[in-house]
Amino acid sequence: MNTIAISIIVFGALVFFHELGHFLVAKLCDIKVNEFSLGFGPILVSLKKGETLYSIRALPLGGYVKMEGEDEKTGDPRAFSNKPVGARMAVVISGPMMNLLMAVILISLIGFFSGVATTKVTVIPNSPAELAGIKDGDIIAAIDDKKISSWDETVSIISQKPNQTLEIEILRNGEKKEILVKTEQEPETGRGVIGIKSVVIRYSPLHSLKTGIQKTLWASSMILSSIPRLLTGRGLSDLVGPLGIAHMVGEAARVGIFNVLYLTAFISINLGLLNLLPVPALDGSRLVFLFVEFLRGKPIDPEKEGMIHFLGFALLMLLMVFVLYRDFMRLYM
Structure with a gap:
């Protein structure tokens, strides 16, 4: 039960910080946000404040910030699709950047208290x-x-x-x-x-922050160097799903809180960098579409782009099911 509770906290923190990045920059750019959700599927808990619905949903495998005009045409001047390209790029990239910032903060906290x-x-x-x-x-x-x-x-x-x-x-x-x-x-x-x-x-904010930045950059370089293997299919065996991550969180928790924080930081870096890959439904793909729009001088049809992201999301869910099955067979069979 402790492993499950800690895993839920870790997953929730990772998703929350990622989506918070999108949410905060969207608000700064005066984009209408219809929903801020942790999880997918049926709503468990929700709160409507202003124009935004804040919800926790049944499947804790991700989250999203639903913005007006994100995947459809609309005449609302505050819609995502009606904002300048630069503003939309800032909103999209802010999620992965928040994950990297989260890693820096966690590693800095570890360094501050443990030395x-x-x-x-x-x-x-x-x-x-x-x-x-x-x-x-x-x-x-x-x-x-x-x-x-x-x-x-x-x-x-x-x-x-x-x-x-x-x-x-x-x-x-x-x-x-x-x-x-x-x-x-x-x-x-x-x-x-x-x-x-x-x-x-110990207890040096400057040294701790410097270490947090250095270790985040080092881990980022290691992850980036492994991406070509992943894209060519050779690294698929290294993929770990929620069950595998929960198992690692449980192992880390047995050693101590700092190990859990280190693992969370490393997963956060992975999440941020992998989200920047040009794969449909990921933030990297949206950045590619926005860059193409910048070069063309006119937007791509939001509905066509939305369909591509939907298909990409479906493929990612199939990959998730495959990884879940493999994790289950490896850990429990």
């Missing part, structure tokens, strides 16, 4: 680092001429080079020094190590 690993180090006695001349308080600036901006980069580079000599540039009292360090191989993992630990800074 941010910096490139300032403490040295383990009699380690390769100490024997080479690295001292407590030194800052790792570069390794083999590669500039270092985070502790994760430091660990990644050193771990990939066991039993090799590294040229490490450190900052000591504002002065640069070049130090040659021979790595050792860690028996358990085979990774390269030199015997340094990061100085962790």
